[in-house]
Amino acid sequence: xxxxxxxxxxxxxxxxxxxxxxxxxxxxxxxxxxxxxxxxxxxxxxxxxxxxxxxxxxxxxxxxxxxxxxxxxxxxxxxxxxxxxxxxxxxxxxxxxxxxxxxxxxxxxxxxxxxxxxxxxxxxxxxxxxxxxxxxxxxxxxxxxxxxxxxxxxxxxxxxxxxxxxxxxxxxxxxxxxxxxxxxxxxxxxxxxxxxxxxxxxxxxxxxxxxxxxxxxxxxxxxxxxxxxxxxxxxxxxxxxxxxxxxxxxxxxxxxxxxxxxxxxxxxxxxxxxxxxxxxxxxxxxxxxxxxxxxxxxxxxxxxxxxxx
Amino acid sequence: xxxxxxxxxxxxxxxxxxxxxxxxxxxxxxxxxxxxxxxxxxxxxxxxxxxxxxxxxxxxxxxxxxxxxxxxxxxxxxxxxxxxxxxxxxxxxxxxxxxxxxxxxxxxxxxxxxxxxxxxxxxxxxxxxxxxxxxxxxxxxxxxxxxxxxxxxxxxxxxxxxxxxxxxxxxxxxxxxxxxxxxxxxxxxxxxxxxxxxxxxxxxxxxxxxxxxxxxxxxxxxxxxxxxxxxxxxxxxxxxxxxxxxxxxxxxxxxxxxxxxxxxxxxxxxxxxxxxxxxxxxxxxxxxxxxxxxxxxxxxxxxxxxxxx
Numbered sequence: 335x336x337x338x339x340x341x342x343x344x345x346x347x348x349x350x351x352x353x354x355x356x357x358x359x360x361x362x363x364x365x366x367x368x369x370x371x372x373x374x375x376x377x378x379x380x381x382x383x384x385x386x387x388x389x390x391x392x393x394x395x396x397x398x399x400x401x402x403x404x405x406x407x408x409x410x411x412x413x414x415x416x417x418x419x420x421x422x423x424x425x426x427x428x429x430x431x432x433x434x435x436x437x438x439x440x441x442x443x444x445x446x447x448x449x450x451x452x453x454x455x456x457x458x459x460x461x462x463x464x465x466x467x468x469x470x471x472x473x474x475x476x477x478x479x480x481x482x483x484x485x486x487x488x489x490x491x492x493x494x495x496x497x498x499x500x501x502x503x504x505x506x507x508x509x510x511x512x513x514x515x516x517x518x519x520x521x522x523x524x525x526x527x528x529x530x531x532x533x534x535x536x537x538x539x540x541x542x543x544x545x546x547x548x549x550x551x552x553x554x555x556x557x558x559x560x561x562x563x564x565x566x567x568x569x570x571x572x573x574x575x576x577x578x579x580x581x582x583x584x585x586x587x588x589x590x591x592x593x594x595x596x597x598x599x600x601x602x603x604x605x606x607x608x609x610x611x612x613x614x615x616x617x618x619x620x621x622x623x624x625x626x627x628x629x630x631x632x633x634x635x636x637x638x639x640x641x642x643x
Numbered sequence: 644x645x646x647x648x649x650x651x652x653x654x655x656x657x658x659x660x661x662x663x664x665x666x667x668x669x670x671x672x673x674x675x676x677x678x679x680x681x682x683x684x685x686x687x688x689x690x691x692x693x694x695x696x697x698x699x700x701x702x703x704x705x706x707x708x709x710x711x712x713x714x715x716x717x718x719x720x721x722x723x724x725x726x727x728x729x730x731x732x733x734x735x736x737x738x739x740x741x742x743x744x745x746x747x748x749x750x751x752x753x754x755x756x757x758x759x760x761x762x763x764x765x766x767x768x769x770x771x772x773x774x775x776x777x778x779x780x781x782x783x784x785x786x787x788x789x790x791x792x793x794x795x796x797x798x799x800x801x802x803x804x805x806x807x808x809x810x811x812x813x814x815x816x817x818x819x820x821x822x823x824x825x826x827x828x829x830x831x832x833x834x835x836x837x838x839x840x841x842x843x844x845x846x847x848x849x850x851x852x853x854x855x856x857x858x859x860x861x862x863x864x865x866x867x868x869x870x871x872x873x874x875x876x877x878x879x880x881x882x883x884x885x886x887x888x889x890x891x892x893x894x895x896x897x898x899x900x901x902x903x904x905x906x907x908x909x910x911x912x913x914x915x916x917x918x919x920x921x922x923x924x925x926x927x928x929x930x931x932x933x934x935x936x937x938x939x940x941x942x943x944x945x946x947x948x949x950x951x952x
Contacts, residue, residue: 423826517732520868542851543865553949554865556852559829604952640862643913643947 336375337582338448339366339575340467341457341480342437343380343405344414345390347430348567348617351422355565355617359390361414362457362480365568368622369575369609370455371399372630374583376575377451379404379467381442383411383435396623406442411435424563425540444470453582455574456500458482461492468499476581476594478502480574486513497530501594504536504574523547533593536577536603538570546603550596555603558611558637565617569610572622576609577602604641608634645686646891647757648675648884649776650766650789651746652689652714653723654699656739657876657926660731664874664926668699670723671766671789674877677931678884678918679764680708681939683892685884686760688713688776690751692720692744705932715751720744733872734849753779762891764883765809767791770801777808785890785903787811789883795822806839810903813845813883832856842902845886845912847879855912859905864912867920867946874926878919881931885918886911913950917943 339362346360363378370376376399382390386407394402412435420427441463449470454477456464464479471477477500485493486509497503503526507519516522523535524547534548543556580602585594608630615621648671655669672687679685685708691699695716703711721744729736750772763780765773765788773788780786786809794802795818806812812835816828825831832844833856843857852865889911894903917939924930 518870518872520870539851542848543863545865545868551949552868553951554852554868555950555952556854556863556865559854559861559863561827561829563827601952638952640860641864641950641952642862643864643910643950 336377336451337370337453337455337578338377338379338404338451338471339363339370339455339457339578340379340441340444340464341366341459342414343378343382343386344416345385346567346618347415347417348565349417349419349430350424350565351420352564353617358618359393360416360567360618362571364394364619365571365613366455366457366575366578367394367400368397368619369572369606369613370579370582371397372609372625372627373576373579373605375399375401376579377401377404377448379442379444379448381406381408381411381436381439383407383413384409386413393619393623404442404445404448408436408439411439418567420566424566427566441466449473452476453578453585454478455578456480457571457574461485461489461496465492465496465499468496476501476585478504478574478578480504480570481509483509483512494530497526497532499531501532502534502536502599503532504538504570506570507537507539510535510537519545520547520552534599538573540566540569543607544573544603546600548596548599549593553596553600553603555607556641558607558633559640560611560614563614566614567617568613572613573606573610576606580605604637605634608637645760646679646683646762646764646887647686647688647713647760647780648672648679648764648766648887649688649750649753649773650675650768651723652687652691652695653725654694655876655927656724656726657874658728658739659733659874660729661873662926667927668702669725669876669927671880673703673928674880674922675764675766675884675887676703676709677706677928678881678915678922679888679891680706681918681934681936682885682888682914684708684710685888686710686713686757688751688753688757690715690717690720690745690748692722693718695722702928702932713751713754713757717745717748720748727876729875733875736875750775758782761785762887762894763787764887765789766880766883770794770798770805774801774805774808777805785810785894787813787883787887789813789879790818792818792821803839806835806841808840810841811843811845812841813847813879815879816846816848819844819846828854829856829861843908847882849875849878852916853882853912855909857905857908859902862905862909862912864916865950867916867942868949869920869923872923875923876926877922881922882915882919885915889914913946914943917946
């Protein structure tokens with residue numbers, strides 16, 4: 335049941351065709367934790383600088399299930415900051431600036447109380463850093479990593495080493511192609527599994543949903559048919575948060591040997607899809623902050639009906 | 644139960660990154676009929692020229708459920724011919740040539756025996772021609788039209804007139820955007836319904852599946868995760884054929900007043916998806932010619948499992 339996430343807590347400035355939000359709470363750990371917290375308690379491990387205002391910290395406390403005792407504060411450092419601008423159709427964006435801050439320093443320590451975590455999500459960062467985090471959770475039952483094009487380009491060997499120790503990988507459609515040179519996402523995902531010790535790969539396709547390739551089968555899900563997208567930032571992280579939160583809350587009853595049931599992850603992806611669909615309805619965590627479990631359940635039921643055959 | 648399709652029977656020359664097929668049987672009616680015939684008897688209405696070899700006609704006879712008594716032969720005319728080339732990732736193509744032939748002449752007559760058809764599919768052609776066909780089926784219970792960007796650009800008023808008399812419209816993602824100016828396919832489909840007498844719109848997204856917007860709800864389906872695409876020609880028409888074939892075979896037991904149940908069409912879209920997934924495994928109708936109903940049923944069951952949540 336114990337879920338931990340490592341990655342970034344940052345300060346985002348986001349510009350979309352219809353509005354903007356400056357210096358708001360962001361980062362992969364942030365979005366992941368908020369989403370996962372609807373399913374299970376979640377602990378985050380990240381570092382922030384002296385510019386990380388108390389008001390940002392307060393946001394986490396609004397979510398009763400998020401444990402931020404692993405959020406290290408470094409008064410002399412700067413928090414990771416990112417600025418991005420989305421294009422007209424919201425399916426592509428450009429980075430306006432990236433201030434790495436604490437990310438150029440040593441990774442934060444994992445609190446001793448967290449090292450017994452059984453479900454581990456390594457949000458996007460250098461695969462070498464992800465691997466060093468991973469090894470601090472010896473009781474893990476399921477570890478899943480995210481990655482990005484940068485690491486495929488400049489740290490592919492480190493990424494391959496990581497994929498020999500985690501169970502699952504989550505990445506974007508174009509990243510799967512970049513990683514393998516295969517234009518077909520099913521073929522690409524199968525190749526990534528064949529060349530590693532991974533049990534599964536989830537290929538995220540944004541508004542087109544996701545593809546799930548597991549040693550035990552293949553599944554696909556469309557995205558929720560959102561009509562109004564205010565800010566796509568965090569869609570991938572909230573998707574992963576919903577997925578891992580659901581797995582951590584339900585895996586124990588569905589385990590097959592050492593492997594999480596295909597069907598449990600398949601259902602988890604639908605939960606991730608639905609949580610992410612709420613997140614994109616507002617800037618930063620605004621929508622998740624007001625989201626009620628009953629709303630989440632209602633949309634899940636609606637979504638399940640929409641994809642029923 | 645009586646399904647009729649109007650549109651083209653043509654001669655295709657197709658070039659893909661891995662091969663080519665010259666002067667093979669093609670056309671919207673052809674692909675539609677072949678797919679629909681796995682579910683229900685289907686009658687086609689189209690015209691061909693003197694260059695339409697007996698061997699093309701023989702192909703239809705291989706499918707026991709296709710009635711080609713409405714395939715008019717015009718010895719002094721030329722058959723519609725199309726040449727196309729697919730780009731590397733198979734998701735875009737360019738037209739190499741189009742020889743309209745019989746399409747520039749009067750549309751073929753609808754045989755008297757066909758006019759009692761209850762399920763009508765108007766494959767892509769000028770919306771004025773589609774409308775004149777439609778009115779020859781006074782007993783229709785469900786009529787669905789396909790269209791293309793050309794008619795949206797040069798015959799929008801005719802298309803709008805058509806959409807006040809048919810029940811459903813099938814079109815591509817970019818056509819839905821072109822038609823409405825809306826970049827969101829759900830919003831676009833809803834607008835098309837609001838501005839017409841349509842009950843539903845199906846937005847085809849190729850490898851990303853389809854979106855179904857109906858007065859009674861919204862549904863989505865991913866595509867079947869094909870790893871080897873030999874020739875995408877006819878994917879949209881076989882999708883529509885599987886959909887209409889399933890509806891024609893099953894509607895009678897599921898009608899609500901004058902409207903086909905949302906759930907019947909939703910299930911029909913899955914059947915269309917699966918038939919289309921076989922069609923793209925070969926040039927022209929080669930794969931459908933050897934397809935067994937048991938293979939179709941097995942892949943349908945596999946697909947249903949893949950999208951289960």
